[in-house]
Amino acid sequence: MSTPPSAAEAPTPYAVVVQGLTKVYPTGGEPVRALDGVDVSFARGAFTAIMGPSGSGKSTLMHCMAGLDTPTSGSVRLGSTELTSLDDKRLTLLRRDRIGFVFQSFNLLPMLTARQNILLPAQIAGRPVDPERFAHVVKVTGLADRLDHLPAKLSGGQQQRVAVARALVGGPEVLYADEPTGNLDSRSGAEVLSFLRDSVRDLEQTVVMVTHDPIAASYADRVVFLRDGRLVDDVAHPTAQDVLDRLAALEG
Numbered sequence: 001m002s003t004p005p006s007a008a009e010a011p012t013p014y015a016v017v018v019q020g021l022t023k024v025y026p027t028g029g030e031p032v033r034a035l036d037g038v039d040v041s042f043a044r045g046a047f048t049a050i051m052g053p054s055g056s057g058k059s060t061l062m063h064c065m066a067g068l069d070t071p072t073s074g075s076v077r078l079g080s081t082e083l084t085s086l087d088d089k090r091l092t093l094l095r096r097d098r099i100g101f102v103f104q105s106f107n108l109l110p111m112l113t114a115r116q117n118i119l120l121p122a123q124i125a126g127r128p129v130d131p132e133r134f135a136h137v138v139k140v141t142g143l144a145d146r147l148d149h150l151p152a153k154l155s156g157g158q159q160q161r162v163a164v165a166r167a168l169v170g171g172p173e174v175l176y177a178d179e180p181t182g183n184l185d186s187r188s189g190a191e192v193l194s195f196l197r198d199s200v201r202d203l204e205q206t207v208v209m210v211t212h213d214p215i216a217a218s219y220a221d222r223v224v225f226l227r228d229g230r231l232v233d234d235v236a237h238p239t240a241q242d243v244l245d246r247l248a249a250l251e252g
């Protein structure tokens, strides 16, 4: 007779688990405590937004979870991997193979077409791209008739969709996006947000997005709020108005 797995061995429903995360930046004067003991978990296949006032630690949290910055103390687990125990080389591989990142400025290479930009990271990694996945990502991003265009010939929304497609094509365990609609007008922003939401629904993608925009946050399944480096609120299925109310309470 087999014994059921103990709770510790059971697969976690979370893609990312953060515990007691603290980040102190040494500066010339008083050190800055950008994160102050954050505990938060992000469910697999869910779309979560992180909000909070400027300087509340949103980007720092995301960078620590993406292996782009190292915390002062605490733990970040991606699946069963503890990021804080990895050396630089392993962290680089983890970022390359298991994490997607989208920045506010699209960071596309101007001399490469949309298709070449999307395929570049896999090419650098010497990793084949699954043609079905590529076709699916291109279809969901609505980029099929734009693949041979250079970034300069694409709208801001299309460029950001190329950046998202590039981050998604390798099938990362988590897609992190730091203000992905910050440089876009509202229509292009809506395109990118719908696409992120569809990738969660159709590709079972886990997405974590930092945003200042209550409408952007309302696309998410859940919104967590930071203030002064601490997690202060957590709301499921919020409307833009819910988000506005919480932000007003936080900033008031």
Ligand SMILES: Nc1ncnc2c1ncn2[C@@H]1O[C@H](COP(=O)(O)OP(=O)(O)OP(=O)(O)O)[C@@H](O)[C@H]1O
Residues within 6 Å of the ligand: 025, 026, 027, 032, 033, 034, 052, 053, 054, 055, 056, 057, 058, 059, 060, 061
């Ligand atoms: N490299 C650094 N050195 C020193 N302090 C830093 C550094 N990076 C961030 N900080 C400080 O840490 C705090 C949190 O910064 P962070 O960039 O995470 O905020 P944020 O919530 O993303 O803000 P914003 O909404 O303006 O992007 C701020 O006080 C910031 O000044």
Ligand SMILES: [Mg+2]
Residues within 6 Å of the ligand: 058, 059, 060
């Ligand atoms: Mg930021």
